[in-house]
Amino acid sequence: MTRGERRNLWIGLAFVSPWIIGFLAFTLYPVLASVYYSFCDYDVLTKPIWVGTLNYHDLFTDSVFWKSLYNTFYFAAFVLPLGLVIALLIAVLLNQSLRGRPIFRAIFFLPSLVPIVASAMVWWWILNGNFGILNYALSWFHIRGPQWLADEKWTKPSVILMTLWGCGNTMVIYLAALQDVPRSLYESAEIDGANPWVKFRHITVPMISPVIYFNLIMGIIGSLQVFAQSYIMFSGGMLGGSGVATSAGGPNRSALFYTVYLYQCAFDFHQMGYACAMAWILFLIILFLTWVATRSTRKLIFYAGE
């Protein structure tokens, strides 16, 4: 390296140093520290005490850990496929040429612009068992709606419903991909007499498969980390009474998701070491599922560039 090159290198490093320092201090160090803490008894204020794999052992026998994991998988099992399909459906519909298309696009995208705290409060009212408009709408069909938020059988479906309402981000990504599909492919298919379903199945889906894959991965990560909806809607009795006693995670912890329990352990119970162990387990789960998704879809994805 010449002197000039070395000089350039230092100047370059100096320019990116805010990012490098930020990354080292606020990302890399906390991540590495959390590995260490997960093997410690650590309550934030006292210095960590090494306990080996005790936290991980405890987790395996902690029934609330398993319950929160089950709740999270249950949530993901519905939100992931439904979210992908519904968002794609809406995107395809909004890709048709019809009058007022920009307005419809805006309307469907709007929910994902609403802060989750605000939308959780709105849904808290929509889902109210007595005054909520959802049950009011059901009453037109002579259905007596459930107590969405107070009955443990209905709390997870409530959160799923509310999450699907905000699938606008996924939809927009689909929409962008749909507009990239070359018109010529559809035209030649039409000449061959293909119907809309065949065109969708054999042209649209393969052409946007990388985007479907992208949304799948983001969906896995996002749905396993679901937090705010449950944290706000089931914050434990502060929002009016319930008649049946509720705590964090809703009735009988039926909507206690993994990250909510993690947060409770870390910041309500001051069990930071335990929470770090939980965080690493979640990371490994997400890593594994992403790997599985990548492997199993490898042959199904079509990259136009290849």
Next chain:
Amino acid sequence: MQAVVDDFNASQNRIFVKKLAVSEMLRKLMLATAGGNPPDVAGIWSSNIPDFAEKGALTPLNKFIDRAGINSNDYIHIYWDQCASHGFMWALPSTPVSLGLHWNKKLFRDAGLDPNRPPQSLDELDAICDRLTIVDIDRGGKTVRVRYTELTDAEKQAKKFSLVQVGHLPTQPGWWIPMWVNWFGGNLWDGDRKITANSPEVLETFEWFRKTSDKYGIDNLRRLGATFGNFASPSDPFLAGQVAMELQGVWMYNFINKYNPQLEWGAAPFPAKHPEKFPVTFAECDALVIPKGALHPKEAFEFIHYINTQGPMEKLCLGHRKFSPFVKVSDEFMRNHPNPYIKVFIDMAKSPNARYVPRLTVWAEYNDEMTVAANKVITLVATPEDALDEVQARIQWRFDRVARRWDAIKDERMKEWNSYDPR
């Protein structure tokens, strides 16, 4: 508080106190202390003291207190006691509270009850509740509104009614679910290393919870609960007249006065299982602490000491419409106090059967776990035995873990606390 802070700032010219109102206070205090940048004085709940003290987040105040000549006998002892943990004093009280039965006199009168006689025993409470509970029921295709006592046995069995008003619910407001054991003479731990979540008295308390849903039906209770508005609003179920009796703190006067000043109400000790142990209450206080690492501990204590003198304390407590933690109060304080039942709350706090939150570092989890258990029992998902056995196992496990940590660090801690000298 601001008025008292202003008084303090005006009373001398060396120290200037600036009051900050902070949301999510405990979390921020913990992180600020861990980061070595805490405030000089902080106000926390007395129930947080054991946890914060054991984690080394607070400064021991014994030497300050001795030098200032502050005498524990000047305080209502339950409040003084709560400021201690592991043999050290960590705080001095500011505004105290105790809980009592609040009842709606108009609803009593409407039900043909003596509006000036609150229930004296749990059985009487039960009987009164039936009179005060009003339901809508379908009779021959027409919806009629009747009192629970006017239902036929078959109608009571079928529970096909909807609740309009209830006498009392143990889940309303639902903030002290585990503390109900006080009224049944129970304890939540043995004072040392053993949790006693499934002891007979706790089981009895949970049986009492279950009676509510046995009587009124889970779905009916859920539907009624969905109509309850937020606390601190005119649609709070007690203020709106949906619940006739509620266990509430001395602060309830403020909310009645603000949101429904027309309400005719009374306050009395809540009836207890064992009449010889009367009155029972649950008492806590706001507590002023000096976080560890505070830059000006001496000045901080000077301020805490100022608040803990009769004049400023009475000004502060009158401002909060609470009572003073001191045994001695001025006639003027009692005369000027707007809450007509303030003496009831003072007497309850002085009762030998007043209890506070167990001095446990795992209290946050214990409370959470007990609330989950109560929900399971009330919604008939689990029997009291099963629900409480689970609480017992979980909290004992958590407590063992915390105790293990304490054993590992306690010698070092004790040495540090003993040697702390503000001079």
